[in-house]
Amino acid sequence: MTPAASRRPPARTRPKKGARATAPSGPATIGSVPLAHGPRPHPSLGVGLWGLGRWRPEDEARTKATIGRAVEAGFRWFDTAEVYGAGRSERVLGDVLARTAGGASQAYVVTKVSWEHLRPSQVRASLVNSLERLGRTSVDEYLIHAPDDRVPLSETMPALEALWKEGRIRTIGVSNFGVEELEEAAKHLSEARIAVNQLRYNLFDRDETEPVQEYCRKNQILIEAYSPLARGLLAGRYLDGKRIPAEVKRFAHRLFEPDRLPTILERARRIHELAEEAKVPPASIALHWIESRGAVPIVGASRPEQIDANLAAWGVRPSEAVLAQADALARGDRA
Numbered sequence: 143m144t145p146a147a148s149r150r151p152p153a154r155t156r157p158k159k160g161a162r163a164t165a166p167s168g169p170a171t172i173g174s175v176p177l178a179h180g181p182r183p184h185p186s187l188g189v190g191l192w193g194l195g196r197w198r199p200e201d202e203a204r205t206k207a208t209i210g211r212a213v214e215a216g217f218r219w220f221d222t223a224e225v226y227g228a229g230r231s232e233r234v235l236g237d238v239l240a241r242t243a244g245g246a247s248q249a250y251v252v253t254k255v256s257w258e259h260l261r262p263s264q265v266r267a268s269l270v271n272s273l274e275r276l277g278r279t280s281v282d283e284y285l286i287h288a289p290d291d292r293v294p295l296s297e298t299m300p301a302l303e304a305l306w307k308e309g310r311i312r313t314i315g316v317s318n319f320g321v322e323e324l325e326e327a328a329k330h331l332s333e334a335r336i337a338v339n340q341l342r343y344n345l346f347d348r349d350e351t352e353p354v355q356e357y358c359r360k361n362q363i364l365i366e367a368y369s370p371l372a373r374g375l376l377a378g379r380y381l382d383g384k385r386i387p388a389e390v391k392r393f394a395h396r397l398f399e400p401d402r403l404p405t406i407l408e409r410a411r412r413i414h415e416l417a418e419e420a421k422v423p424p425a426s427i428a429l430h431w432i433e434s435r436g437a438v439p440i441v442g443a444s445r446p447e448q449i450d451a452n453l454a455a456w457g458v459r460p461s462e463a464v465l466a467q468a469d470a471l472a473r474g475d476r477a
């Protein structure tokens with residue numbers, strides 16, 4: 143993989159004042175980016191299966207329809223984890239892929255070992271169980287969901303590497319790792335390399351991950367960006383600050399906390415206005431801002447229409463000038 147900065151698409155000509163600040167729309171297809179430490183290119187946009195159905199039995203049909211729609215629409219990268227719905231997410235994904243023509247063979251499946259299962263025997267057992275639920279003999283990526291300082295990485299990493307050598311894991315990755323943890327993890331791999339680090343990364347959540355991004359760029363570790371839409375805020379939800387569900391507040395990091403919310407909402411509204419002026423879907427700014435920084439977004443969706451809307455947003459690439467303005471607005475600049 144080339145360093146992230148050099149993967150950025152060439153800058154486009156700045157639009158004339160008053161001109162529509164939008165690059166021509168492309169077809170809504172999902173390409174790939176090179177993956178330096180993996181056997182095949184990495185899809186540019188993925189769909190996450192964390193809260194798809196909130197895992198209540200009555201939501202299962204909607205969840206399946208959403209994943210099915212994603213497969214039909216051309217998503218290949220599916221992000222899940224053993225902890226999502228206590229295994230239910232992996233099972234539903236496996237079922238849908240098995241029933242969709244070409245789904246299982248074309249899919250790029252990422253799952254994660256829980257931070258509670260990082261001892262070597264637990265890692266192996268977790269992977270075996272995940273593969274059984276997914277109905278596969280291997281996964282494209284196996285990630286440590288988050289570090290656990292009670293279990294040294296000198297134990298976990300060799301266990302992952304053994305599974306990699308057996309061919310059950312095509313790529314080793316981590317999630318929510320800082321620089322020190324990445325350095326420590328790398329020390330305990332002999333032939334394999336850490337290929338990806340999955341982080342919360344969006345227009346509003348980025349400054350605190352700056353050092354780790356730098357480390358990842360230098361070491362050709364691809365950043366998979368979770369919560370790219372800030373739980374829907376960057377797709378135009380909750381702009382009036384009302385009716386924000388408790389679970390969104392709980393899982394959206396600090397964005398929705400009372401001390402920060404008014405500022406974030408003001409910035410989100412300005413980004414929304416920018417999208418309207420540029421005649422692009424707001425989500426296209428959120429997703430392509432990530433893409434322009436060399437990372438790959440994993441969007442969440444809880445219904446088929448959101449799959450369609452997010453793919454349509456991906457198909458519209460805002461101009462560099464619009465992305466730069468959004469960047470400034472998210473930082474609070476008056477630009």
Ligand SMILES: NC(=O)c1ccc[n+]([C@@H]2O[C@H](COP(=O)([O-])OP(=O)(O)OC[C@H]3O[C@@H](n4cnc5c(N)ncnc54)[C@H](OP(=O)(O)O)[C@@H]3O)[C@@H](O)[C@H]2O)c1
Pocket residue numbers: 189190191192193194221222287317318340341367368369370371372373374375377378379425440441442443444448451452
């Ligand atoms: N590694 C980790 O620790 C970690 C942590 C968090 C997430 N993840 C992964 O990253 C994935 C994405 O994270 P996320 O769910 O926080 O991402 P997100 O894309 O920021 O938020 C997804 C939520 O935004 C809303 N939404 C999506 N598309 C929309 C649209 N077009 N218009 C309006 N609202 C829209 C939906 O909310 P409603 O469902 O309420 O409608 C959806 O559930 C997860 O599913 C998971 O796979 C990983």
